[in-house]
Amino acid sequence: MCFFMQISKDATELKHRFNAKFEHDLDFRPQSYNGFQYPKVPVITHQNKDLIQLFEWGLIPSWAKNDEIQKNTLNARIETITEKPSFKYVISNKCLIIADSFFEWQWLDEKGKKKQKYEIMLPEHQLFTFAGLYNQWADPSTGEVRNTFTILTTEADELMSKIHNSKKRMPVILDQNSENLWLNGELKTFVHVPLIANPI
Numbered sequence: 001m002c003f004f005m006q007i008s009k010d011a012t013e014l015k016h017r018f019n020a021k022f023e024h025d026l027d028f029r030p031q032s033y034n035g036f037q038y039p040k041v042p043v044i045t046h047q048n049k050d051l052i053q054l055f056e057w058g059l060i061p062s063w064a065k066n067d068e069i070q071k072n073t074l075n076a077r078i079e080t081i082t083e084k085p086s087f088k089y090v091i092s093n094k095c096l097i098i099a100d101s102f103f104e105w106q107w108l109d110e111k112g113k114k115k116q117k118y119e120i121m122l123p124e125h126q127l128f129t130f131a132g133l134y135n136q137w138a139d140p141s142t143g144e145v146r147n148t149f150t151i152l153t154t155e156a157d158e159l160m161s162k163i164h165n166s167k168k169r170m171p172v173i174l175d176q177n178s179e180n181l182w183l184n185g186e187l188k189t190f191v192h193v194p195l196i197a198n199p200i
Helices: 011-018 068-072 158-163 176-183
Strands: 004-007 031-034 040-045 048-057 075-077 094-099 101-107 115-121 128-138 145-155 169-171 196-199
Touching: 004 094, 011 048, 011 094, 040 128, 094 145, 094 176, 101 158, 115 158, 128 176
Parallel strands: 048 145, 075 145
Antiparallel strands: 004 031, 004 101, 040 048, 040 094, 094 128, 101 115, 115 196, 128 145, 145 169
């Protein structure tokens, strides 16, 4: 699962790493994100690879009558995206969600009453991307158009199985060579990305 993430780099560093410009530079600042607040997060879509846009976390499918579904669409299991009504109509809408760390809690007892928080990142705290899907939704009551996304998750690797020991899931993290392949719909397998986990 992935509900909490962070970007500690500034707009200039993001533009350099992804060879892209921001749609609105002044709208971005380094920060931590809580998915349950449905924040606007920097993403790159398959339609605009040279543009970093701010999309709302929590995908709203086109058929939704309101945005209540968002609390259930922060993540999408990659194994079932072709089956779930919320995602199967947007599987060609691939995007990259930019981050440089995310947070997970390890259960220290059977019921999760005691937990240890970890920050998970790449070596040297490099920028990376999560694989995601996005959709543009028009609010039927107001006509407002909102761009939204979900982060794909998969089975946890050895490290994340020890940390996220309650669900044994983790976000799909792309290495730099896989990012364009994902956007183009050409990625066949995901490369294991080495991660570092620090207790905090």
